Amino acid sequence: xxxxxxxxxxxxxxxxxxxxxxxxxxxxxxxxxxxxxxxxxxxxxxxxxxxxxxxxxxxxxxxxxxxxxxxxxxxxxxxxxxxxxxxxxxxxxxxxxxxxxxxxxxxxxxxxxxxxxxxxxxxxxxxxxxxxxxxxxxxxxxxxxxxxxxxxxxxxxxxxxxxxxxxxxxxxxxxxxxxxxx
Amino acid sequence: xxxxxxxxxxxxxxxxxxxxxxxxxxxxxxxxxxxxxxxxxxxxxxxxxxxxxxxxxxxxxxxxxxxxxxxxxxxxxxxxxxxxxxxxxxxxxxxxxxxxxxxxxxxxxxxxxxxxxxxxxxxxxxxx
Numbered sequence: 001x002x003x004x005x006x007x008x009x010x011x012x013x014x015x016x017x018x019x020x021x022x023x024x025x026x027x028x029x030x031x032x033x034x035x036x037x038x039x040x041x042x043x044x045x046x047x048x049x050x051x052x053x054x055x056x057x058x059x060x061x062x063x064x065x066x067x068x069x070x071x072x073x074x075x076x077x078x079x080x081x082x083x084x085x086x087x088x089x090x091x092x093x094x095x096x097x098x099x100x101x102x103x104x105x106x107x108x109x110x111x112x113x114x115x116x117x118x119x120x121x122x123x124x125x126x127x128x129x130x131x132x133x134x135x136x137x138x139x140x141x142x143x144x145x146x147x148x149x150x151x152x153x154x155x156x157x158x159x160x161x162x163x164x165x166x167x168x169x170x171x172x173x174x175x176x177x178x179x180x181x182x
Numbered sequence: 183x184x185x186x187x188x189x190x191x192x193x194x195x196x197x198x199x200x201x202x203x204x205x206x207x208x209x210x211x212x213x214x215x216x217x218x219x220x221x222x223x224x225x226x227x228x229x230x231x232x233x234x235x236x237x238x239x240x241x242x243x244x245x246x247x248x249x250x251x252x253x254x255x256x257x258x259x260x261x262x263x264x265x266x267x268x269x270x271x272x273x274x275x276x277x278x279x280x281x282x283x284x285x286x287x288x289x290x291x292x293x294x295x296x297x298x299x300x301x302x303x304x305x306x307x308x309x310x
């Protein structure tokens with residue numbers, strides 16, 4: 001995914017909002033995109049209320065908890081999300097099909113570690129659709145997988161005391177039947 | 183926050199933290215959102231992944247919700263009135279057996295292997 005997802009669109013007449021990440025990268029995004037991030041929207045609304053006389057949108061919104069890499073991906077996702085919604089305004093079913101297709105393709109390019117970063121960023125930005133989507137993606141990665149697979153997938157290590165894990169496995173022996181091959 | 187002994191130390195520590203964004207960095211609520219999408223087989227296994235997940239799953243009452251929901255739908259288990267941990271675990275085990283049983287009745291799965299289960303019931307192993 002490129003960092004240039006905020007490429008300027010000269011034909012667009014909408015306002016731009018500037019976001020600044022924790023690693024000091026600046027993203028100029030369309031207002032419609034930025035407003036999907038509820039945290040940004042809140043900040044933006046507050047700024048506007050405090051500063052009613054200013055008609056221009058020169059606001060720079062700092063995002064101290066979001067790094068540029070996940071933000072770029074989130075912006076791409078958000079743009080596509082809005083585009084699919086606009087293209088299928090009168091057909092919810094079609095919209096869902098398009099979205100599902102896009103999300104499937106999207107996940108092919110996302111590493112497990114990125115998924116975590118994306119969840120953290122989407123959570124901070126309060127971008128609900130993306131958060132839901134990434135949580136679903138993580139859940140389906142875990143579904144019907146062995147404990148070892150889940151650990152490996154997320155780079156986790158067991159921190160149980162000797163015997164504790166064995167006890168759990170014994171207690172929940174029924175849940176260890178028939179999991180997928182690692 | 184006191185003065186840091188050395189800024190270099192501080193920097194390297196911060197770098198280390200940034201480099202290690204794992205699933206552990208996820209907050210309790212976010213993990214719960216994920217766990218809420220799993221079935222109770224997955225939840226039980228996830229509780230054996232690490233202590234943090236174990237605590238969340240045990241405290242989140244997600245397994246308990248399964249228990250409560252199933253108990254409402256089922257009269258077979260209505261005599262187990264207490265929601266103590268022991269009965270929950272026993273119940274989940276029974277639920278698992280029942281689930282396996284239903285799958286067999288539906289006959290939609292291919293059985294790879296039959297084997298005796300430690301608890302005394304017959305179980306199959308297959309890709310669900």
